[in-house]
Amino acid sequence: MKRRSFRAEVGVFPTEDALLAAAAACRQRGVELLDAHTPYPVHGIDDVLGIRRTRLPYVTFAGGVLGLVLALWLQYWSSAVDYPLNVGGKPFDSLPAFIPVAFEMLVLCAGLLTVAVFLLRSRLAPGRRARAMDPRITDDRFALVVRRRDASIALSDLQQMLRTHGALEHWSEVTE
Amino acid sequence: MTASGSLAGEAPLITGGKTASRVTHDVCSLIERRPGPLWWPTFLLAFSALLLGVIAVAYQIKVGIGTWGLNRTVGWAFDITNFVFWVGIGHAGTLISAVLLLLRQKWRTSINRSAEAMTIFAVICAGIFPLIHMGRPWLAYWVFPYPNSRGPLWVNFRSPLLWDVFAIGTYFTISLVFWYLGMIPDLGTLRDRASGLRRRVFSFLSMGWNGSARTWSRYEVACLLLAALATPLVVSVHSVVSTDFATAMVPGWHATLFPPYFVVGAVFSGFAMVLTLMIIARKVMNLQDYITRRHIGAMCKVLVFTGSIVGAAYATELFVAWYSGSSYEQFAFNNRMRGPFGWAYGIMVGCNVIAPQLLWIRKIRHSVGAVFVLSLLVNLGMWFERFVIIVTSLHRDFLPSSWTSYVPTLVEIATLIGSFGLFFTLFLLFCRFLPMIAMSEVKTVLTRASEKRDTLEKERVA
Numbered sequence: 001m002k003r004r005s006f007r008a009e010v011g012v013f014p015t016e017d018a019l020l021a022a023a024a025a026c027r028q029r030g031v032e033l034l035d036a037h038t039p040y041p042v043h044g045i046d047d048v049l050g051i052r053r054t055r056l057p058y059v060t061f062a063g064g065v066l067g068l069v070l071a072l073w074l075q076y077w078s079s080a081v082d083y084p085l086n087v088g089g090k091p092f093d094s095l096p097a098f099i100p101v102a103f104e105m106l107v108l109c110a111g112l113l114t115v116a117v118f119l120l121r122s123r124l125a126p127g128r129r130a131r132a133m134d135p136r137i138t139d140d141r142f143a144l145v146v147r148r149r150d151a152s153i154a155l156s157d158l159q160q161m162l163r164t165h166g167a168l169e170h171w172s173e174v175t176e
Numbered sequence: 177m178t179a180s181g182s183l184a185g186e187a188p189l190i191t192g193g194k195t196a197s198r199v200t201h202d203v204c205s206l207i208e209r210r211p212g213p214l215w216w217p218t219f220l221l222a223f224s225a226l227l228l229g230v231i232a233v234a235y236q237i238k239v240g241i242g243t244w245g246l247n248r249t250v251g252w253a254f255d256i257t258n259f260v261f262w263v264g265i266g267h268a269g270t271l272i273s274a275v276l277l278l279l280r281q282k283w284r285t286s287i288n289r290s291a292e293a294m295t296i297f298a299v300i301c302a303g304i305f306p307l308i309h310m311g312r313p314w315l316a317y318w319v320f321p322y323p324n325s326r327g328p329l330w331v332n333f334r335s336p337l338l339w340d341v342f343a344i345g346t347y348f349t350i351s352l353v354f355w356y357l358g359m360i361p362d363l364g365t366l367r368d369r370a371s372g373l374r375r376r377v378f379s380f381l382s383m384g385w386n387g388s389a390r391t392w393s394r395y396e397v398a399c400l401l402l403a404a405l406a407t408p409l410v411v412s413v414h415s416v417v418s419t420d421f422a423t424a425m426v427p428g429w430h431a432t433l434f435p436p437y438f439v440v441g442a443v444f445s446g447f448a449m450v451l452t453l454m455i456i457a458r459k460v461m462n463l464q465d466y467i468t469r470r471h472i473g474a475m476c477k478v479l480v481f482t483g484s485i486v487g488a489a490y491a492t493e494l495f496v497a498w499y500s501g502s503s504y505e506q507f508a509f510n511n512r513m514r515g516p517f518g519w520a521y522g523i524m525v526g527c528n529v530i531a532p533q534l535l536w537i538r539k540i541r542h543s544v545g546a547v548f549v550l551s552l553l554v555n556l557g558m559w560f561e562r563f564v565i566i567v568t569s570l571h572r573d574f575l576p577s578s579w580t581s582y583v584p585t586l587v588e589i590a591t592l593i594g595s596f597g598l599f600f601t602l603f604l605l606f607c608r609f610l611p612m613i614a615m616s617e618v619k620t621v622l623t624r625a626s627e628k629r630d631t632l633e634k635e636r637v638a
Binding site: 035036037038039040041042043045046049051052054056057060074078079082083085087088090094097098100101103104105107109110111112114115118119121122124125126127128129130131135136137138139140141 | 195196197200321327328329330331332333334336338339342343345346349350353354357360361363365367368369379380381382383384385386387389390391392393394395396397398401402405406408409412416419526616617619620
């Protein structure tokens with residue numbers, strides 16, 4: 001993934017309503033919205049920020065298929081090909097008896113792959129340092145990160161707009 | 177249960193007029209401050225029980241499982257009873273965290289974190305029993321299918337005992353991952369409030385969480401996907417456990433009813449244990465505003481519902497035994513009710529079917545003390561259910577010449593007490609060191625935020 005850095009203006013809001021209103025106003029003025037940082041998922045912000053729906057379900061499906069095929073192959077190969085053993089006169093390839101293990105492996109692979117891809121895609125890993133805007137974001141503050149481009153809107157106008165929508169404070173920084 | 181979380185006229189989910197920062201403060205201070213006066217005595221009691229269990233387990237591994245009361249007729253008894261009991265306890269945690277998430281039951285948010293923790297600890301307790309039962313636990317890795325120098329002799333994939341290995345293993349792994357994933361935002365909150373070593377630890381554990389809207393968007397989908405996987409998983413786990421019995425020819429075990437019967441029983445016993453734990457936790461950790469009467473009332477309704485299904489399953493078993501015309505089946509159930517273990521059958525029916533019916537009465541549902549006693553009774557009754565199923569079916573089988581009885585030894589009883597010690601020790605440590613209430617989720621159901629979301633959702637539907 002190519003990383004680009006932007007000059008950004010960050011506004012901190014006290015409520016999710018203020019955040020949504022400010023985000024809508026910025027968008028109307030043609031200001032590019034980079035991200036929002038919130039203590040809990042704010043519904044409705046995805047559309048304003050233009051976040052596309054994640055494709056994680058496809059990963060889950062792929063993981064499930066992988067686990068299913070792997071488990072069925074392992075059970076068939078070990079029971080019927082590599083070391084066929086007569087257990088109570090049952091057929092070597094006893095497919096119905098292989099279903100429970102196949103199902104469990106489906107769930108295991110699908111779940112683990114989903115979480116692994118989620119962590120990778122969100123750049124989360126044990127010990128990774130947080131690029132947190134403000135420590136209160138994980139408490140009760142809502143931050144909006146907008147791209148600062150002097151050509152489209154004057155910095156003072158942008159700051160004024162954040163303030164009128166209830167920003168408690170704002171500052172400039174360089175972000176990815 | 178209705179689909180919407182807050183009906184008009186119902187009590188609020190969270191009481192005490194909490195704001196988001198108040199929630200953060202209340203939950204984090206449980207970890208940041210010294211524990212309350214009740215924590216240490218409770219912990220020492222649990223830890224003593226755990227030590228007793230450690231001694232018992234060390235002794236029976238050194239001497240062998242001849243230290244148990246088993247004989248040639250009764251080859252499974254106390255140990256497998258405890259295994260099935262603990263696996264069952266875990267099921268309510270997954271039900272609360274996964275099924276109630278899919279059904280959008282908002283009351284789950286205050287209790288889901290501790291219920292999931294309960295699942296994980298219960299599965300740990302459960303896993304110990306078959307491990308000891310192997311007799312040579314140091315060879316436990318033989319249950320895994322890996323290329324080995326013994327042939328390679330593969331595991332028998334047709335055996336329900338091996339299905340158990342995969343079912344319990346998957347269940348534990350997925351529950352653990354789901355629990356941890358749900359905790360990452362809250363670990364971030366703890367990190368941002370801490371300093372020094374505590375900050376470094378939570379910084380490591382929170383994986384660099386920064387509350388970005390892009391991450392939240394993916395996070396919610398990831399949680400839904402895991403919930404959708406965990407829902408059939410939880411049904412499969414106790415179904416697989418039930419096949420340990422149902423695929424055998426023993427009268428009293430050989431029944432197609434077993435998978436749903438076991439799953440419902442598991443949910444029933446699990447909810448009873450959640451109630452027991454939550455009623456203790458809200459007192460010890462002072463969480464009356466978060467785990468309210470409404471939460472307890474909702475869980476009581478689940479309890480009376482699943483308890484009635486369990487009662488229907490008992491009746492179905494009896495009917496099928498009679499209707500089958502098989503004299504062995506009929507004898508097994510006659511012996512179960514009127515034989516030497518008839519008292520255990522009485523405890524089972526009294527605690528599981530009759531006692532929970534009191535919960536139809538609103539006054540009893542709203543009395544925390546009465547609910548606590550009933551939840552303990554259900555725990556007891558569900559332990560006896562497994563004991564009755566296992567021991568009464570085995571001790572008088574087809575050949576009267578091989579009939580025996582079964583009495584547990586002190587070693588077995590000490591192991592059971594030890595497993596309770598392990599469970600409560602782990603749970604109390606969890607209460608002390610990790611956020612036991614999902615802060616980021618509770619913040620979404622605080623009155624204002626959730627009201628707005630309800631109207632948003634209604635608009636979307638309309």
